[in-house]
Amino acid sequence: SRVRDAQLAAKPVCEWCFKRGIITKATVCHHVDKASKESPATFYAGPFESLCAPCHDRDAQSEERMGYSTEIGADGWPVDERHPANSQRCAKS
Secondary structure (H helix, E strand, O other), rough: OOHHHHHHHHHHHHHHHHOOOOOOOOOOEEEOOHHHHHHHHHOOOOOEEEEEEOOOHHHHHHHHHHHHOOOOOOOOOOOOOHHHHHHHHHOOO
């Protein structure tokens, strides 16, 4: 689609790989907000991010299904505050 082509032309590198210091060609135009996929009026409005197929198929779909990211930070803890380990961690503090 034109939206996908425009997104990948504007940001041709996978945004999630780039955050980890890896340069990977993006091939997927991912809806950042899954609610934007629910309505034809918002489907093509975004917001979007450019991802490679492995990040989209593995990480983004998993996050969408579970409701939180499983990304681990440099301190060894999940970076997403919605991750169950972080709620347990905050309760112990």
